[in-house]
Amino acid sequence: MNHQVVKEKIANHLTINDDTIVALAPGRINLIGGHTDYNKGLVLPGAIDKYFYFALNPRTDDQINITAIDLDKKYSFTTDQLQKHGELWVDFLIGLLIEFKKSGVELKGFDCALTSDVPIGSGMSSSSALECSILTALNEYFDCHCDPWKLIEMSQSSNHKFIGVQGGILDQFSSLFGKENHVMYLDCDTLKYNYIDYPTSQYTWLVINSCVKHDNLTSGYNDRVSECNNAVNSIKRVYPDIRHLSDIKDTDALKEITFENETVRKRAQFIVEENNRVTSYVSALKLNDFKTCGELLYACHEGLSNQYEVSCAELDFLVDILRDEDAVLGSRMMGGGFGGCTLNLVDKSHTASIKDKVKNLYFQKWNIEPELYLVNISDGARIINS
Numbered sequence: 001m002n003h004q005v006v007k008e009k010i011a012n013h014l015t016i017n018d019d020t021i022v023a024l025a026p027g028r029i030n031l032i033g034g035h036t037d038y039n040k041g042l043v044l045p046g047a048i049d050k051y052f053y054f055a056l057n058p059r060t061d062d063q064i065n066i067t068a069i070d071l072d073k074k075y076s077f078t079t080d081q082l083q084k085h086g087e088l089w090v091d092f093l094i095g096l097l098i099e100f101k102k103s104g105v106e107l108k109g110f111d112c113a114l115t116s117d118v119p120i121g122s123g124m125s126s127s128s129a130l131e132c133s134i135l136t137a138l139n140e141y142f143d144c145h146c147d148p149w150k151l152i153e154m155s156q157s158s159n160h161k162f163i164g165v166q167g168g169i170l171d172q173f174s175s176l177f178g179k180e181n182h183v184m185y186l187d188c189d190t191l192k193y194n195y196i197d198y199p200t201s202q203y204t205w206l207v208i209n210s211c212v213k214h215d216n217l218t219s220g221y222n223d224r225v226s227e228c229n230n231a232v233n234s235i236k237r238v239y240p241d242i243r244h245l246s247d248i249k250d251t252d253a254l255k256e257i258t259f260e261n262e263t264v265r266k267r268a269q270f271i272v273e274e275n276n277r278v279t280s281y282v283s284a285l286k287l288n289d290f291k292t293c294g295e296l297l298y299a300c301h302e303g304l305s306n307q308y309e310v311s312c313a314e315l316d317f318l319v320d321i322l323r324d325e326d327a328v329l330g331s332r333m334m335g336g337g338f339g340g341c342t343l344n345l346v347d348k349s350h351t352a353s354i355k356d357k358v359k360n361l362y363f364q365k366w367n368i369e370p371e372l373y374l375v376n377i378s379d380g381a382r383i384i385n386s
């Protein structure tokens with residue numbers, strides 16, 4: 001969406017004046033490194049040109065009025081009524097207000113409105129885009145000067161303690177640190193990262209939304225987090241110094257471990273292999289070896305589907321129908337899983353025919369219209385007042 005057009009849309013619900021703070025925060029793609037973030041492993045995301053917008057007008061009392069423009073819903077509460085509401089678009093705001101309060105901020109009221117073009121529950125991280133747009137606006141409004149790492153910490157704390165999702169930092173990091181035409185190679189343990197120039201090449205990213213909705217709260221996401229913790233406990237009995245699965249670099253080390261069951265072993269095996277795929281991907285990317293990048297995407301999908309078991313029949317189908325297409329170098333499901341989208345590395349000159357093929361075959365099989373997006377790698381969250 002054009003930012004100016006969005007501001008006009010917001011202006012129908014909130015008076016825009018000199019005091020208005022308008023923040024935006026992007027969704028993300030993660031080229032590779034699925035489910036490694038909460039295992040303190042490696043990821044390779046980029047922010048995309050799809051955004052959540054959060055506009056705020058100051059108030060002098062303690063009243064907070066929020067309008068979700070796209071849902072056509074409103075809710076009002078006061079700064080001392082920070083209890084769960086039940087709908088995520090309100091609870092994300094409340095959870096973050098609790099975090100600001102915990103960090104010593106004296107809360108004050110405001111009127112706010114939100115709108116977005118990140119498809120919700122699609123695997124492009126709509127939730128974190130919303131959270132990061134709220135964080136960016138409130139950081140300014142409360143005059144906190146929190147750095148992005150502090151904002152990530154607040155969001156993760158809210159997700160764990162208030163929302164109830166034991167998520168990692170991939171999404172918030174991508175949304176806050178995004179840089180146009182660059183992907184970010186992040187080690188979620190040391191928090192060291194570097195930007196890798198993303199070559200504008202012959203290939204582009206096509207995101208295909210299966211339109212099977214997932215939500216990390218009710219899907220098996222938290223189960224995967226506990227299975228990985230369970231795996232670490234078994235590994236510690238043999239290697240006491242291991243802190244998390246990403247400390248293991250070689251799957252041979254897993255052969256000596258007695259896991260609680262075969263499922264837990266498969267989860268551990270996947271994470272170790274996935275971290276290795278991220279390093280291989282980065283090496284291939286630096287050589288402009290897109291063919292190898294594509295093969296790694298397919299291998300990642302295999303692992304997510306069979307070892308980590310977070311895919312679903314619709315996502316597997318989307319990957320399978322493109323496997324024999326010369327114009328598609330690689331494809332994998334992306335995000336929390338159990339629905340959402342696939343990420344596809346596609347030859348730019350063939351995107352139209354690939355899109356047609358996907359639309360037809362997917363509709364024939366599932367009677368669902370998929371949504372297809374060509375995304376660009378963009379800058380991260382910011383205030384867009386002027």
Ligand code: GLA
Nearest residue numbers: 034035167168169170335336
């Ligand atoms: C969701 C979570 C992230 C990450 C991905 C899987 O998007 O919010 O923290 O775990 O799933 O890579």
